Amino acid sequence: MTTTDTTPAEQVAPIVPSFGDDETDRKLAIICSKGNLDMAYPGLILGNAALGEGIETHLFFTFWGFDMIMKSRMHDLQFSPAGNAAMHLPGSDRHMPQALAPAMTGMATKMLKKQIADLGVPEVPDFLDQIVAAGGHLWACRLSADMMKIAEEDLRDDVEAIISAADFIEKTEGAQLLFI
Amino acid sequence: MPVTTLNGKSVHVNEEGFLTEYDEWDESLAAVLAEQIGIQLTDAHWKVIRFLREDFKAQGETATTRRVQQVGGVPVKEQFALFPKKPGKKMSYVAGLPKPHGCV
Structure with a gap:
């Protein structure tokens, strides 16, 4: 029994959110090419958000992005302020002197990890677990693997395969694409 | 804010249909809301819904x-x-709560 107070004279259907289950042929492909801690997150956050919207999502790891999915490296991504002109001294608008930046990787990594954790955002391996649990697909780049002599057993078990660029293009037909 | 009658009770909703008043929700309403989006509630659903309600009360966000x-x-x-x-x-x-605001 459903009516609405705004137009009491008529029977009006309740307002039901349109979750749009039927229109989800939308697809997203994210190419993760960086292995810096700060550059790992954009792809993970957007991929996770897309999955939560019912969008088919593929993450393709290439070059330095392999550090995100290598069992031996994925727990130890680093953030370096070197070469980053937008790096400021903590809590201020003053630029960090670039001469100091190279020596600060350890401290900067620690600080960034803490800020990420404080927001309840998972570390990279844990975040990829969540993405896979939400139905996301992980792929690795054939050329990078050959060049860096990396085999499937070096990668997370949930990486579906090492595939060529052409395979990737085929799998992501019709997808929106992000290169990070 | 629109007002809708659900399950014989007037409730405030936003333009998308999400309830806007925490206290206007009750457990019998949850089944009606679920049905509208094609979900039959089971114990497993209830575990999530009860957590969301409690957590919202404590944290002030979904x-x-x-x-x-x-x-x-x-x-x-x-x-x-x-x-x-x-x-x-x-x-x-x-659960009669706003959409989550957090990115993750």
């Missing part, structure tokens, strides 16, 4: 899927099975 897993103890994979495709939005709708 838990994200991440938080429902980490704090509420319901794995993300199960959330997708219970509230298909868009668990974050669907479970908050059924």
